[in-house]
Amino acid sequence: MKHTLIFLIAMIAFAACGEDNVPVNLEPRLSVSGATDITRTEATLRGTVALRGNTDMPGLRFVYGDDGGATMQVEAFADNGSVSSRITGLTPGTQYTFYLQAYNDRTTINSGTMTFTTIPNDKPTMGELTILSHGPASAIVRYTITDDGGEEITETGCYVTCASDGETYKVVTTLPGNDGTYKVRIGELRQNTTYELKAFASNKEGETVGEALSFTTGNAVTLTEPGVLRSLMGDNLYAYRSLSFAGPMNGDDLACLRSMAGIDTDGSATQGQLIHIDMADVSIVAGGGSYAESRYTEDNVIGYGMFAGCSKLESIVMPDNVTVIERDALRDCASLTSLTIPASVEEITPSSGCAALAEIQVSPANSHYRSDGGALFNADATALVWFPMGKEGDYTLPITVMSIDDYAFTGCKITSLTLPDELTDIGHSAFYGCELEEIHMPDKLRQIPVGVFQDCRRLSTVYLGTDTELVSDYAFDGCPLLHLYLSASYPPVCRPDAFGRSSDEIFSTCVLHVPSNRLAMYKQDSEWGQFKNIVGF
Structure with missing residues (x-):
């Protein structure tokens, strides 16, 4: 009986002692769940951390390296148990091993390991090819390289194939513009001929050729953005006597057009021989440099001196949407024989020096002006606006x-x-x-x-x-x-x-x-x- 009592007391004392020594700072459980958003040079490493007991959140980091054995570390932070870090500077087409590591001032523990492989470098990827502007013998095209494949672009440009004879040649360009797009001027085209165009780009992995775009040259110069007429015309700047134009034109384009018509912005003569100009489908827009006499374009305005001194000019069709023709816009166009005022014009002031101008016609749809006997009147013929100098x-x-x-x-x-x-x-x-x-x-x-x-x-x-x-x-x-x-x-x-x-x-x-x-x-x-x-x- 005595021995039994002593045993019970000892057991109670032992049990009490055991409760006081249960660990409260247990190691967290770590795991890695893989890498996501993998590119050629970057990846997001992901894992989990689960705390146990009263353990504070330890420091966390991912440790990773390639098969060569070199290791690197990146700090990581937990969000409701999820851990992630974005790593950069990786090598394309390379396998990496990584694990999650937790550490404090007492110990360091690691999760299991996982691997991932970065995307290898590839040939470039081409964006859409579009025609910015084209004329009878030239075109300007634009395209993007949406992905360089991870390698330096060694050559890029456009393949040009003539549909009638199959002859193909390529035009190479250099650096992209400020907006990241490439522009290529293609010259020496044949008038009224169909061509197939394909943008291309090469790197050390190979060449990619984009989808084909067909277009046909004509007699007109078409612009889809202002300021490109001079680069579009290139060596053909002084080659034409008659041209139609379409699209937006700013001060730079009008200065070029003056040069094509025989006179520069400073009034000096050029080799231009353009004598017939059709601008029916043109929109004059603000912007660009001075077209002449320190004058700048305004939207839908034939401005002061815009064609002044174009003495070779025999005919001009005004833009269909022009609203104002300012004084002396056609000053000293001594060979101009006729002029038609479009329906949109709301305000006109005459030009001097049009010595051969014998007739001014007005679109029947114009609600502000009318023509009678070749002279220009307001709509109800109560005011004479412009009497042609050559009459x-x-x-x-x-x-x-x-x-x-x-x-x-x-x-x-x-x-x-x-x-x-x-x-x-x-x-x-x-x-x-x-x-x-x-x-x-x-x-x-x-x-x-x-x-x-x-x-x-x-x-x-x-x-x-x-x-x-x-x-x-x-x-x-x-x-x-x-x-x-x-x-x-x-x-x-x-x-x-x-x-x-x-x-x-x-x-x-x-x-x-x-x-x-x-x-x-x-x-x-x-x-x-x-x-x-x-x-x-």
């Missing part, structure tokens, strides 16, 4: 006309003009430099505007109507007036520079005709009294 002989304005726009008759060749009685307004410089010899101004016209007859070198006789109130500066500057008739009962205001450089000569040689019953009044006027010969009628 000769006598001319009578329609009776509906009530106003004449600025510069409307500039440089015109007619020698006699009949104005309607209802005309009440004339714009400044309306008859600048024209060849009129005599003109009768209607009675209802009150103001003779600035420079209206300036430099009319043949104008010798002028009749001013009864309601004339003002003769503005330079109205008759440079005119060889011999007879000036004033019908107003009271002397109109005459600006000091109304006769400009011709003042002294006119005051001496020109006869001023005034109403007989107002003769004294005109002679006493400070301006009109300067005439040496004032007579009554």
